[in-house]
Amino acid sequence: VHIEPIADHPELIPALARWHLAEWGHKSPARTQATAERRLRGHLRTDGIPLTLVALEDGRPLGSAALVCQDMRTRPELTPWLADVVVDPGLRRRGIGSLLVRSTLAKARELGVARLYLYTPDQERLYARFGFEVLERTEYRGESVVIMRAAP
Ligand SMILES: CC(C)(COP(=O)(O)OP(=O)(O)OC[C@H]1O[C@@H](n2cnc3c(N)ncnc32)[C@H](O)[C@@H]1OP(=O)(O)O)[C@@H](O)C(=O)NCCC(=O)NCCS
Numbered sequence: 001v002h003i004e005p006i007a008d009h010p011e012l013i014p015a016l017a018r019w020h021l022a023e024w025g026h027k028s029p030a031r032t033q034a035t036a037e038r039r040l041r042g043h044l045r046t047d048g049i050p051l052t053l054v055a056l057e058d059g060r061p062l063g064s065a066a067l068v069c070q071d072m073r074t075r076p077e078l079t080p081w082l083a084d085v086v087v088d089p090g091l092r093r094r095g096i097g098s099l100l101v102r103s104t105l106a107k108a109r110e111l112g113v114a115r116l117y118l119y120t121p122d123q124e125r126l127y128a129r130f131g132f133e134v135l136e137r138t139e140y141r142g143e144s145v146v147i148m149r150a151a152p
Contacts, residue, residue, distance in 0.1 A: 001062060001096065003103040006052040007044040012061045013037050016054065019064070019086045027141050049080050049111065053103055055087075055096050063087035065100040067108055072119055072140060075147065080108070082118040082127075101130050108152040116152050119145045 006012060017036035025031055043052040049069055055062040063086055071081035082104055087096045108116050117135070118127060121143045124134070132148035139145070 001099060002056050003053050003099065004056060005046045006040060006054050006064065007046050009054060009056070009061075010041070010044060012054060013040045015061055016040055016052070016064050016086075019088070020084060022089075023086055024084075047111070051107070052084070053100065053107060055100055055103075061088070062091050063096045063100055065104045067104060067111075067113075067116075071117070072147070074138075074140065075117075078117045078147070080113060080116060082108075082116055085123075097126060098129070101127065105130060105150065105152045113152050116150050117147060119147045121145050124148070 006016065014037060017033055017040055020036045021031060021033060040052060043050045043066060045051050049067045052064055052066040054064045064084065065082065066084040068081050068083045069079050070076060071083045082101070085097060085100055105116065118132065119140060120127065124146050127148050130150065132150040134146050135149045136147045137144065138147065
């Protein structure tokens with residue numbers, strides 16, 4: 001399994017956008033396949049934020065994760081964020097999500113990020129394994145979430 005920037009694989013944008021819609025479309029009803037693809041086309045860089053990393057095996061995408069400047073409109077003062085971590089539903093619990101988190105942290109470190117944030121409704125344990133600490137528990141878009149922070 002390789003981790004590469006989506007900048008090197010723009011042809012994978014439609015597949016990643018489908019995952020994003022399937023996981024989070026209900027939270028952002030305005031989001032469509034087209035808007036999800038447009039968001040990802042804004043991630044075609046390797047040396048700055050926003051960017052997306054993709055896990056690949058034999059050219060096939062297994063999952064992806066992003067670094068973005070803003071992810072929570074109620075917390076504009078916090079930046080940047082680890083966001084959009086997703087693994088193909090048929091390939092979960094094999095370590096691919098962990099590999100993506102580790103790789104995104106390494107990329108953040110490379111970019112000089114001192115503090116990285118995320119929020120999650122249900123994956124606190126996964127992120128805690130990588131040094132993310134709970135900053136706050138709050139409600140966001142109708143669900144209980146935890147905001148976490150790590151020094152990459
Ligand atoms: C969250 C998500 C990205 C995790 O991806 P993943 O590839 O399943 O992650 P991992 O395999 O690294 O870890 C998941 C679990 O599998 C376990 N695991 C990892 N490798 C394993 C293996 N070889 N055999 C059995 N279990 C394994 C991990 O210990 C972990 O367990 P725990 O967190 O319940 O303690 C994935 O479930 C997903 O896409 N969910 C939907 C989108 C989402 O919720 N994203 C996060 C938003 S904050």
